[in-house]
Amino acid sequence: MDHLALKMKGPLKMFMERFGEFVREDDYQQFFSNRRQNGRDTYLSSDFRRADKLSSVILEEYGVRNKLGGNVIFVIPDPAYDVPFYMFQLGGNGKQTIALLDIPPTHPDMDYGPLIPVWEKYREALGIGEAKIEWVMTTASRYLLHCQYGEVDTELFNEAAAAYLDVWIEHYYKPARKLESQTDIDIVTNAIYKYKHVLHANDPAYGIFEKSWGKPVADAFHFVECQEHPSLPLSHETDPYALVWHNKDLNVMWTLAAQERFEKEPGAAQDGLRSAMEKRARESNFGMITPEIYDRLRG
Secondary structure (H helix, E strand, C coil): CCHHHHHCCHHHHHHHHHHHHHEEEEEEEEEEEEEEECCEEEEEEEEEEEECCEEEEEEEEEEECCCEEEEEEEEEECCCECCCCEEEEEEECCCCEEEEEECCCCCCCCCCCCCHHHHHHHHHHHCCCCCCCHHHHCCCCCCCEEEEEECCCHHHHHHHHHHHHHHHHHHHHCCCCECCCHHHHHHHHHHHHHHHHHHHHHCCHHHHHHHHHCHHHHHHHHHHHHCCCCCCCHHHCCCCCCCCCEECCCCEEECHHHHHHHHCCCHHHHCCHHHHHHHHHHHCCCCEECHHHHHHHHC
């Protein structure tokens, strides 16, 4: 049974009307969970689709205790192709809105020329200023449209989402080529891993669902959402919400496991090593230092 086909509406319908021809009809996974308590529902309906050049297409509808709800569309590229992400979220409680729209890069050489006029049009029309949430900016493009608990014209924001998607399909997805350089593949893989890591370390969704559904069900949701390469296992950190090192000037982050690798270095070797590793990571176009990247750059 195709759950999405039965309930497709709003932004999810818009996405499938534009991109559905590229989605494999016989290759998808669906996740649904709801906890009703005292007449209030906390639910998530997720569809995980597959398409050429992409690792996963995630389409979600959520609601939290009948107080807020919305949709998420998250398109994750196959690391072997030069395709950027497509990211959309629109939700809220009727008075305050959470809105995010972006085509985040996976490679520093990405050409944003086709997106700039669309961004300029809707940034002005929506009256959205610069994003202020630091963790969002660590993985976003300059052309992010973002509002956190403010007032947004949702109809116009959905129009912007369709326009961004059209640009993503015509200028990035369709002409995307398979990467020939292993270096480029490694850069894209690292960018995807960083995006997943930052999102799941800061998004409160897991904690909300764990409280409502119980840890085993919330863990299942995390597994399904993060299982594709590069996978982000739930045990990616002892504490996924713990503070990690972040060189804000270079926008280079560390995983806790990489930090622990560094802290095992002899005291004398640590002097200047952290900054040197962060500089090497930026020069190599890696935005996150994992244990594997640490060993690679450490030599």
